[in-house]
Amino acid sequence: MAAPESVLAAIRNVVGPKGWVDDPAEVAPHLVEERGRYQGTCDAVVRPASTDEVAAVVRLCAEAGVPVVPQGGNTGLVGGGVPDGGIVLCLARMNRIRDLDALNHAMTVEAGCVLADIQTAAAEAGTLFPLSLGAEGSCQIGGNLSTNAGGVAVLRYGNARDLVLGLEVVLPDGRVWDGLRALRKDNTGYDLKHLFIGAEGTLGVITAAVLKLFPLPHGQATAMAAAADPDAVLALFGRAHDACGDQLTAFEMIPRIALDFGLRHLPGVVDPFARVHAHYALVELTSPRADEPLGPALETVLTGALEDGIIADAVIATSEAQAGALWRIREAIPEAQKHEGGSIKHDVSVPTSRVPEFIARATALVEAAIPGVRVVPFGHLGDGNVHFNLSQPEATDTDAFLDRWEDVNRIVHDLVTEMDGSFSAEHGIGRLKRGEMVRYKSAVEMDLMRTVKAALDPKGIMNPGKVVGG
């Protein structure tokens, strides 16, 4: 049902011509998402310039029952930003860095700031904002917080949720909650910011946030180890974690098949070892001190693991270029897979100690379901978050393979749930995984979420049809 013209006119009046987009060609990108699964509709794309404008727009929508679909960089992977009527509320114009207090290790940013710009501003002030993911050149921090983005640095720095000290939110009725504070300790009632972080825009619109900053890394040591199986890789992780603790910044698992794909298709991917191994671990330590003996620390761990037969070989990068070459092996995997036909993906996690078991059991199940399927399990072993990706059997029909996506997801998600894992480790629920919510979440948990949703957004205007909303 289209929004009443009077409401749209009032909204246009609030944001002015700069904040109003209704030319179909300009609206079009806001109606789709990266994987081309959904095609949305909306009455307009609204681009407010300030929190006050956001509040006024939401108030008008609330009074008229017009759905509001917040959007940041629109890089989400579960259709969470795809509108189904109503207005798209795009935060892109709200891209000011309001404050940066290096001594307090905090910066206040508006929701439309691009993540890469935040990283740059922090670095220029001699600090680190560690959230880092593939889409950082275009994703916006409001979206990162609304989806509790993960990324490559979770092992050391945590998810987006762990990087926030305060929020400013426009509530579903248009009131503004100013929760912007830069405190490390504050026990004055319920910690409301956690309601909105990870809520995917269904409980309110995040308009600004106070982010935590960290010391910049100045020392780094990178290595790759070769092992026989995921159990060995996991054992190495245990040792690296216990020995290096907070300096352990990355621990990625790479199966041989992924390295083969890279060697086969992409320049710059080089096998660092003479012999072929079944599995590899990419390990990186960082430190704020340039003179921190990270290389020796890594060497101690790897030598011990070699002597104890946990790994078969290891190489420590002796230059930034060599470290880059090791990382290239890992970063090339998604690209390399594209050259091998269709790929069915999962975004799952299990308790870290159960990753080898998961890989073994899931592999057996999918191989039974699709004979000849090529399993490519790689990723953030340290977080228990495995990209359990399947490349199609060689010389088969790609479409027929991809038609099996939901079947295979069902098999893998059933297993993940049985193993007390998550069917959406990073990407969220959006529209794509609502069926999984109903299937896998307990009735009590669903009821709790619906209770929270109904309490904060009784009219159901905030991003309807996403996460839990009806």
Next chain:
Amino acid sequence: MAAPESVLAAIRNVVGPKGWVDDPAEVAPHLVEERGRYQGTCDAVVRPASTDEVAAVVRLCAEAGVPVVPQGGNTGLVGGGVPDGGIVLCLARMNRIRDLDALNHAMTVEAGCVLADIQTAAAEAGTLFPLSLGAEGSCQIGGNLSTNAGGVAVLRYGNARDLVLGLEVVLPDGRVWDGLRALRKDNTGYDLKHLFIGAEGTLGVITAAVLKLFPLPHGQATAMAAAADPDAVLALFGRAHDACGDQLTAFEMIPRIALDFGLRHLPGVVDPFARVHAHYALVELTSPRADEPLGPALETVLTGALEDGIIADAVIATSEAQAGALWRIREAIPEAQKHEGGSIKHDVSVPTSRVPEFIARATALVEAAIPGVRVVPFGHLGDGNVHFNLSQPEATDTDAFLDRWEDVNRIVHDLVTEMDGSFSAEHGIGRLKRGEMVRYKSAVEMDLMRTVKAALDPKGIMNPGKVVGG
């Protein structure tokens, strides 16, 4: 209004004789709290042995509208566990450690486990559970999580909230939410555990939790520096933080007056310096590696600070005994203050970079309010959490001084709020600071909290009169 006899009989039937306490002598300790401010009343103290028993008891209370007041070790400092009728639900018998997965760095504990016992169990498995506070020999983890306890290790490891992967909660209607999971990445809907952590028992009863474990520290370096003022101490903090990052485990500020009190009254407190200085900083680094060059790292920071005139002197402990002696200076302060008459206390925080400004302004204000008052500001500078304690003027009436407690709190809390700080950094709201909530929190924030409370506990039976409940 007393609970109906039939309800009490039904509750007694659920928990059996071992779980039922109505002998006034045994009930009495559950009606008071550490600072002797409140005297509560209740119909009985109920001590369930299992989550199912907790659920059954809460269900009976919900049906009859009988208040439920959860209690752990009853070590809280804001009257949060003092009952005003209804039943006290004591978790002490639920003290099993259900699981410990060292490789996954997670342990599952029941709410009644004593914190010190959890620390010991973790250490015996070769890991660290870092939550550590003065009451750890008797406080229970359920209470720690319900109050989002802080303690001495927040600078490095965060608050209780940061140490939880999952929760099991009995909701106000008696249903059990099983949110026990041990995942680092899980974006499947709203992160419900954060509702209950820090809610002080007003939204449900935490019955179990999955806690995060960390590598045990095997290397340690402790130092004390002498400086002219809080600005210098803050500058040293900045340098230590940026140079040592995650290895910085403690950074405590100590004013001269606090050292004088210790020297005057307590054995084992020794001035590590030959000259008198105005302020001191206690700095500690730890590492999982015994061979980590922490001493040299600390020395580099301190030498640089000396050369730049930020500090006047420094001593690095060369033995565990010497480190212990430095810590004794800090740990002795509360005890030493007791020998100097009445003490008016605050539990406040401000942004770390504003601590010196806060101390200066607050000192001026309280000295104007109570001429001769002796200000003793000490504590977790790295968290922005200053124990802004005031010892009475020498040779004045203690009671008359303590009668000024609320006046002085008002002055200090007004200032803290103006400086975007917190009037309750660690201890929570309970009953004691409800007035401050109304005075200092925005109408929108109070309404949001009441909305959440009403949604989860529509009958208002969970710990009524605490935090925000009417």
